[in-house]
Amino acid sequence: MPAETRTTGRSPARRFGWRPDRLQGIRFRLGLAMAAALLPIFILSLIQTQADFRQQAEARRVNLQLAAERSSASTKARLDSTQVLLRALSPAALGPYCTPRLSALVDDLEGYEGLYRVSPTGQAVCASGRDEGFRSGVAPAGQSGWFERLRAGEDMVVMRAPVDSDYPPALIVAIRAERPMGRFDGAMAAVIPLTTLQPDTRDPALPQGSETALTDGAGRLLTASDASAFQLSGGGDVAGWVERARNDGAAVFEARDSRGQRRDYAGAALAGGDLYVLISAPSPGLLSWARLNPIGALLLPLGAWLTAFAAVMLLSERLFIRWLDYLERVAAIYAKGRFSVRPIQAMNAPSEIRVMARTLDEMAEAITVRDRSLTDSLAEKDALMREIHHRVKNNLQIISSLLSMQQRAVADASAKAALGDTRQRISALALIYRTLYQSDDVRHADARVFLTELVGQLIASEAGRGPMVVSSVEADTLYVDPDKLAPLALWLVEAVSNAQKHAFAGRGGHLKVRFRVDGATSVLEVEDDGPGVPSDDDVGVGRTLMGAFAKQLRGEAQMLPAPGGGTIARMTFATPEAVHPEEAP
Structure with a gap:
C-alpha cells in the first residue's frame, strides 16, 4: 500500500520555514520582484514628500523673513513714536519747566530711560534722569558720532549708547533741532533700553527654537535672546548680511552657529542704516521632512511597500513553497530507494504542483516496476549461474571419477601417479564451482x-x-x-x-x-x-x-x-x- 510521507527530526531552521538556500528560492525572488515593482512608487512618494518638504522649507524661510519684517515694523513703530515725541518736545524743551516736564514724561511713558535737550555745542541744557550726571555718550555730545551726524544735516540718528557700567545697554535716538531759518540748533535725544526693543520670540508664526537679536549698521549684536545662536561656526559673525538687508530691505541666509547647528537667518532694517532686526531658527535636518508629516510622508508608503512584500512572501509560501518543500521531501525519500511513498497531500495543491506530484508518482511506479523486473531477472540469472556452476562441478566430478577408475585399471606406477595428480587438480577446480554456487554471491x-x-x-x-x-x-x-x-x-x-x-x-x-x-x-x-x-x-x-x-x-x-x-x-x-x-x- 502506498504510504504518505512523514517528516521527523527536522532542524529548527527548517521547522520554522527558513533555510540559507531560501535566498536563492522562488519565494525570495518573487518578493524581490514585487519589491522592485513597488519601489518606483515608493521612490516617487519619497520624491513628492521631499518636494513638499522643500516647499515647506521655503515657506518656513518666507515666514521667518515675514516675522523679521513684522518685528522690524513693530520696533520701527516704536522708534517712529519716539521721533514724534522728540519733535513735539523740541520747541518746549528750552522753557523753565523743561526738566520737570521731561522727568514726568519718562515716569509716565514706558520704555524710556531718559530724555535730553542738547545745545548746538553738545551740552545738555535740559534732561530727565539722575541728578548726579548724564549717561555717557549723551552729554557732553560735542564729539559723539550721532551728534556730528545731526550737525552734518541728518534728521534722525539711531545708534547704540556707549557701554556704561552704571546703566543697562540702550539706544540713543536723536533728532535734529533747527531754528526758523534752518540753522542747526542742537538736538533732542531719547535713551531707550535695548530690552524694550527686543523682538518677541513668542510670535506663533516663528518656528520652534527661534532666537531674535538687534544689530547695528556694522552687523554687531546690540542685544539677543541667545547670543550663541548669532555667533557663527569658526568664530565668525553675521555682519556680512547687513549689506543685503541695506540694499534689499531684508535678507535671508543659512549658516552654522558656534555650536555647529545649521540655522536659517532672516533680517530686516529698522531705521535707515543704523538698526536691524535679525531672527534665527534651526534649519530642517536631512530627515526632518519625515517628522513634519511622519504618517503620510514616510510611514504610509513604507507600510504599503512592506505589506505588499509580506503578502507576496506569505502567498508564495502558501501557494508554492510549502508544496515544493513537500515534493522535495518525497524526492529525497525516493533517492533513498523507498518508492512506496506517494505524494498524496499534493492532491490539494495548485494544478501545477499536482502535475509535478503526478509525474513523481508515475516515476516512482515506473521505477518500482523496473526494479521488480530487474530483481526478477537478477534472481533468474543467479539461479542459472548456480545451476551452471553446479553442472560444471558435477561434470568435473564425473571426469574425476573416470580418472579414478582409469587410475585403478593402470598397472604402471608412474602412470597411476600422474592420473592421481590430474584427478586432484580437477577436484580442486570442481571445488571452486561448488564454493561459488553455495556462496551468497555466485560471482565471488x-x-x-x-x-x-x-x-x-x-x-x-x-x-x-x-x-x-x-x-x-x-x-x-x-x-x-x-x-x-x-x-x-x-x-x-x-x-x-x-x-x-x-x-x-x-x-x-x-x-x-x-x-x-x-x-x-x-x-x-x-x-x-x-x-x-x-x-x-x-x-x-x-x-x-x-x-x-x-x-x-x-x-x-x-x-x-x-x-x-x-x-x-x-x-x-x-x-x-x-x-x-x-x-x-
Whole structure:
C-alpha cells in the first residue's frame, strides 16, 4: 500500500520555514520582484514628500523673513513714536519747566530711560534722569558720532549708547533741532533700553527654537535672546548680511552657529542704516521632512511597500513553497530507494504542483516496476549461474571419477601417479564451482573458506593410504573472482601434493597452510615437517606448474627450509582486487 510521507527530526531552521538556500528560492525572488515593482512608487512618494518638504522649507524661510519684517515694523513703530515725541518736545524743551516736564514724561511713558535737550555745542541744557550726571555718550555730545551726524544735516540718528557700567545697554535716538531759518540748533535725544526693543520670540508664526537679536549698521549684536545662536561656526559673525538687508530691505541666509547647528537667518532694517532686526531658527535636518508629516510622508508608503512584500512572501509560501518543500521531501525519500511513498497531500495543491506530484508518482511506479523486473531477472540469472556452476562441478566430478577408475585399471606406477595428480587438480577446480554456487554471491568466493575446504579435501583423499597427516589452516578473508581463485587453488594442489610425496610418504606428519593479505601483496605458504628442501635435480612437473601458476597471479614461487626443519613452499603475489574486503574472524 502506498504510504504518505512523514517528516521527523527536522532542524529548527527548517521547522520554522527558513533555510540559507531560501535566498536563492522562488519565494525570495518573487518578493524581490514585487519589491522592485513597488519601489518606483515608493521612490516617487519619497520624491513628492521631499518636494513638499522643500516647499515647506521655503515657506518656513518666507515666514521667518515675514516675522523679521513684522518685528522690524513693530520696533520701527516704536522708534517712529519716539521721533514724534522728540519733535513735539523740541520747541518746549528750552522753557523753565523743561526738566520737570521731561522727568514726568519718562515716569509716565514706558520704555524710556531718559530724555535730553542738547545745545548746538553738545551740552545738555535740559534732561530727565539722575541728578548726579548724564549717561555717557549723551552729554557732553560735542564729539559723539550721532551728534556730528545731526550737525552734518541728518534728521534722525539711531545708534547704540556707549557701554556704561552704571546703566543697562540702550539706544540713543536723536533728532535734529533747527531754528526758523534752518540753522542747526542742537538736538533732542531719547535713551531707550535695548530690552524694550527686543523682538518677541513668542510670535506663533516663528518656528520652534527661534532666537531674535538687534544689530547695528556694522552687523554687531546690540542685544539677543541667545547670543550663541548669532555667533557663527569658526568664530565668525553675521555682519556680512547687513549689506543685503541695506540694499534689499531684508535678507535671508543659512549658516552654522558656534555650536555647529545649521540655522536659517532672516533680517530686516529698522531705521535707515543704523538698526536691524535679525531672527534665527534651526534649519530642517536631512530627515526632518519625515517628522513634519511622519504618517503620510514616510510611514504610509513604507507600510504599503512592506505589506505588499509580506503578502507576496506569505502567498508564495502558501501557494508554492510549502508544496515544493513537500515534493522535495518525497524526492529525497525516493533517492533513498523507498518508492512506496506517494505524494498524496499534493492532491490539494495548485494544478501545477499536482502535475509535478503526478509525474513523481508515475516515476516512482515506473521505477518500482523496473526494479521488480530487474530483481526478477537478477534472481533468474543467479539461479542459472548456480545451476551452471553446479553442472560444471558435477561434470568435473564425473571426469574425476573416470580418472579414478582409469587410475585403478593402470598397472604402471608412474602412470597411476600422474592420473592421481590430474584427478586432484580437477577436484580442486570442481571445488571452486561448488564454493561459488553455495556462496551468497555466485560471482565471488571467500579465499579463506575455499582454501580451508581444499586443504581438507586434499588431506582426506590420501587419509586411507598411509600414516596420518595432521593439517592446520590460517587464512585471511579475501573475496575474489574465480579467475584469480583457479591459479591459487592449482598452486596449492601442487604444493600439498609435493609435500605428500616427499615429506609425508611412509611417515605422516604435520602440514601447515598460511594465507596472509598484507596490503598490495599476499603470501600463500605450505609448510611440512619432512626431511628438508628437495635438491634442484628433483624438479619435476609439479614444481614447473607451481612457477607457472605463480606467474598468472603476477608473483613468484619459492622452496625454502623451515626454521624447525622441513620445507616451506611460498608463493608471493599481487593481492587480487577485493570485492568485499573484511577482517578475518
